Amino acid sequence: MQDEVLILGGGVAGCAASIALARKGRSVTLIERELMPRHKVCGEFLSGEALEDLHALGIDVAVLGAVPIPYVRLAAARRAAEAPLPFPAASLTRKTLDTALIAEAIAAGVRVERGRSVQALSRTTTGMWQATLDDGISCEAPTVFLSTGKHDLRGHPRPKDPQRWVAFKMYYRLAPAQAAELASASELMLYPGGYGGIQPVEGGIANLCCVVQQRYLARAGHRWDGLLAKMQQDCPHLAMRLAGAEPLLNKPIAITHIPYGHIRRTTQNGLYCIGDQAAVIPSFTGDGISIALHTARCAAAAFLADEPAPLFQARLRSALLPQMRLAEFAANGLNNALARAVLPFCLRVWPGVMRITAQLTRVATQHSDVAPQAIAG
Ligand SMILES: Cc1cc2nc3c(=O)[nH]c(=O)nc-3n(C[C@H](O)[C@H](O)[C@H](O)COP(=O)(O)OP(=O)(O)OC[C@H]3O[C@@H](n4cnc5c(N)ncnc54)[C@H](O)[C@@H]3O)c2cc1C
Known part of the structure; x- marks a missing residue:
């Protein structure tokens, strides 16, 4: 053809x-x-x-x-601050x-x-x-x-991507109080070795998407559970958001080698x-x-x-x-x-x-x- x-x-x-x-x-x-x-x-x-x-x-x-x-x-360690988006x-x-x-x-x-x-x-x-x-x-x-x-x-x-980035995405149904606090904000969370974002999407659910360097993932034992625990430890804001949340995918979707x-x-x-x-x-x-x-x-x-x-x-x-x-x-x-x-x-x-x-x-x-x-x- x-x-x-x-x-x-x-x-x-x-x-x-x-x-x-x-x-x-x-x-x-x-x-x-x-x-x-x-x-x-x-x-x-x-x-x-x-x-x-x-x-x-x-x-x-x-x-x-x-x-x-x-x-x-924006949340890092124990601090968080909010600003209106200019667009x-x-x-x-x-x-x-x-x-x-x-x-x-x-x-x-x-x-x-x-x-x-x-x-x-x-x-x-x-x-x-x-x-x-x-x-x-x-x-x-x-x-x-x-x-x-x-x-x-x-x-x-x-x-090739020299920093060896890995990215994950997972959907959650947040606990009602956390969903109300997230409201209609996009939250950017910073931790050593990467960053993550959580925001509401259609259907009353939230998208957690994070980007980490391979060495950070290695310190978390190359496992999603370990990574999630580590990110929450490094950024308590995320721990607060995910308290009582229900994951909606069997496992996160992931990609590697992103040539940023x-x-x-x-x-x-x-x-x-x-x-x-x-x-x-x-x-x-x-x-x-x-x-x-x-x-x-x-x-x-x-x-x-x-x-x-x-x-x-x-x-x-x-x-x-x-x-x-x-x-x-x-x-x-x-x-x-x-x-x-x-x-x-x-x-x-x-x-x-x-x-x-x-x-x-x-x-x-x-x-x-x-x-x-x-x-x-
Ligand atoms: C962690 C992370 C978070 C991000 N968050 C955001 C965000 O919040 N907002 C934002 O604007 N951008 C975000 N981006 C970037 C955004 O996802 C991409 O820039 C965008 O999807 C690029 O669009 P694209 O059409 O080039 O590729 P894609 O949308 O990925 O489309 C490529 C298509 O090609 C198809 N394809 C691949 N190989 C083949 C093949 N061999 N034959 C036939 N089909 C093929 C795939 O199936 C796919 O449908 C994020 C990226 C990452 C990694």
Whole structure:
């Protein structure tokens, strides 16, 4: 089979790009390895930019049950402080969001192949891109959008993660008093060796998502029970939130080797890398989905304007670099004992800290797009 564009990976970025292209009349096939959307390791925080992009795609998060998140709370050791978020935000499970995005892609005319995994992506002698699927069948197209998220395709690796991060997600039904106290805040908890976030999602449940370094996990005996106990010991705020809570998954979902800070330098003609395949921002910013939507929108615009993929990728890198480096710098700060001790205090006496950090670590909005460049002659 042959299409104008093949999109590999039907998460946030892949769906968003496919919708944008199909709405402009392009023939698009999207290949997604899962038959149905599943839970993903994600804090499920939707920033203001993500909400804008989803709205433009026709996704009404309020109708899907998204919980508005007007506050952020920061907890470290025995201190906690709260500040209003300087932009509208919400939370929604990835399962619900991904289901809505796939449905929107199908409605836009995208041919969606689900339950089929891409094994390799290579170039044919005629210059076409060829994706080989797990059943041995190949699909060819002159243009490919690579949107496999955290998963690298053979021949298209990202650099290794030197800090060896591991992330976990678990849903809980909190005890009523704790659910009432969490209310509609996103809580960021800091401990030596990582950080975690807890926030309400639709259905009256809470999402606990945490990121830890391998050595912290090793000290917890490489076990979820041990890790949970250690995080609660290091951050009593978490112990308080989880008192009497009921876990809702048999075991947490986990991923390893997250190359935080990676921004793709270059690509080949006809290959646009988007979402986590373009850039991986530290999770505490809650900005990964927004970057996925942003890079998808910009790549679709670049393709429609005939901008060569290598030029697009280089410009995207320059546009993302300042915010990414700042987010990395802040993430390293969270890992510092002194910063952990003083941050909640700073937030309490000067709530503007949160506004400034949130704005500086945010990636370009609709108004500061990576506009496609005119191609010389
Ligand atoms: C711990 C943690 C917490 C986070 N919290 C937040 C948060 O609160 N807010 C936020 O905005 N961002 C958050 N993020 C980041 C966010 O989850 C990602 O940036 C975002 O999901 C990237 O979207 P994507 O489309 O690139 O990838 P994904 O959404 O992961 O989609 C990739 C898709 O490709 C498919 N796929 C993979 N390999 C293949 C293959 N070989 N063949 C076919 N299909 C394939 C997968 O099944 C998947 O559906 C968090 C990340 C982590 C690690």
